[in-house]
Amino acid sequence: MYKTIIALAIATVGASSAFAQVPSPGTDAAAIHQVKKDNAHIRRDNADIAHEKKEIAQDNAVINKNKLRVNADQKKIGEERAERRADQRREDADTRKGNLQAAQKEEARREQESREITGLKKNELRAEKQEATERQDRAHEHKELADARQAKAHDVHKRNHDAAQIH
Secondary structure, rough: HHHHHHHHHHHHHHHHHHHHHHHOOOOOHHHHHHHHHHHHHHHHHHHHHHHHHHHHHHHHHHHHHHHHHHHHHHHHHHHHHHHHHHHHHHHHHHHHHHHHHHHHHHHHHHHHHHHHHHHHHHHHHHHHHHHHHHHHHHHHHHHHHHHHHHHHHHHHHHHHHHHHOOO
């Protein structure tokens, strides 16, 4: 029985000291406000990060679409070159046979195809330039995303530190 009374006394003193350690609400108002402010900032950072991820995904989709278009143009250019070489061989054969009128028609058609190929090349160069610009933009957005993540981590650390100060 004596042990029970001592244990009860120790538990009572321990409980009262535990309640004595709880800070009063008025003195921690600033710290609680700071934690709430930090939480709001973290939520805003999370929203910004999600928005930037969405923009990056959209940019990647556009870049992939442009890559497909460039590849299709390159394939078409290769086909046009093969056709132009065949036309040149026909024109040379017509010239050797003495059929100058057919050779002139072949030359005119080949020149037209050459102009079309030049147009395709210009389009390809424009697309490649645009793709390079989009790559730069994407790299910049990745940097901004990394900075936002770093700021969020800092805010989380600060919030946790401030929250630890409350208790």
